[in-house]
Amino acid sequence: MKQSDSKRHKTQYLRKVASFAFVGYVALNTLAYAADSSPALFNVNNELLQPKDYREWVYVGTPVTPNDMNDGKAIVPEFHNIYINPEGFAHWKKTGEFPDGTMVVKELLSVGAKKALTGNGYFMGEFTGLEAAVKDSKRFPDEPGNWAYFMFGMEYPLARKAAPKPTAECNSCHEANAKDDWVFTQYYPVLQAAKPKE
Numbered sequence: 001m002k003q004s005d006s007k008r009h010k011t012q013y014l015r016k017v018a019s020f021a022f023v024g025y026v027a028l029n030t031l032a033y034a035a036d037s038s039p040a041l042f043n044v045n046n047e048l049l050q051p052k053d054y055r056e057w058v059y060v061g062t063p064v065t066p067n068d069m070n071d072g073k074a075i076v077p078e079f080h081n082i083y084i085n086p087e088g089f090a091h092w093k094k095t096g097e098f099p100d101g102t103m104v105v106k107e108l109l110s111v112g113a114k115k116a117l118t119g120n121g122y123f124m125g126e127f128t129g130l131e132a133a134v135k136d137s138k139r140f141p142d143e144p145g146n147w148a149y150f151m152f153g154m155e156y157p158l159a160r161k162a163a164p165k166p167t168a169e170c171n172s173c174h175e176a177n178a179k180d181d182w183v184f185t186q187y188y189p190v191l192q193a194a195k196p197k198e
């Protein structure tokens with residue numbers, strides 16, 4: 001290889017590195033959190049990225065709608081493990097309200113075994129799906145209560161990002177039936193116990 005050729009290759013290589021770095025920089029800068037302390041991360045298209053580490057948040061309860069008590073097919077099968085981000089929980093514990101940036105995750109699991117050493121019952125099987133709710137008054141000023149709802153799928157592999165669902169599809173039922181600020185605290189004993197007494 002001639003001297004000038006190798007120089008040209010080097011310049012091309014450096015240009016490539018620089019352009020990759022630039023694309024990476026732009027990508028990072030287009031992601032934004034719902035609030036400073038919130039784990040809810042959005043891209044420029046207002047899609048919520050699949051949350052990470054939510055199994056290490058505060059776990060608040062597990063409603064269960066087994067298929068065999070719902071004509072073989074529950075609307076939301078079957079165990080629903082609910083987690084809230086630690087900052088949202090801390091604020092709730094102090095004030096009885098959910099702050100901007102609160103994120104509640106609903107992780108779905110199938111019923112596995114129906115018998116164990118302790119007796120007959122419903123025991124958790126496989127992870128099957130993931131949904132989330134995010135409160136963000138700046139991003140969702142027009143959603144009732146500023147809550148937006150997301151579905152990452154009811155079977156694996158889950159979607160890596162999700163657009164907000166139309167208000168009528170999710171928000172309306174929560175607005176009409178949930179006990180506190182669009183959240184079904186009536187089914188989450190950990191949130192009930194942590195709520196400050198009036």
Ligand code: HEC
Pocket residue numbers: 063064065076080082104105106131132133149150151165169170171173174178182183184185187
């Ligand atoms: C017919 C009423 C109804 C509709 C419609 C509905 N939900 Fe819910 N949702 C519930 C109930 C009841 C609970 C709590 C008990 C449970 O999990 O079964 C709940 C709980 C949740 C939770 C846990 C946090 C909370 O607010 O309690 C999330 C997240 C959630 N739903 C997401 C969704 C999404 C996403 C949609 C739309 C695709 C949706 N929901 C539509 C009734 C509804």
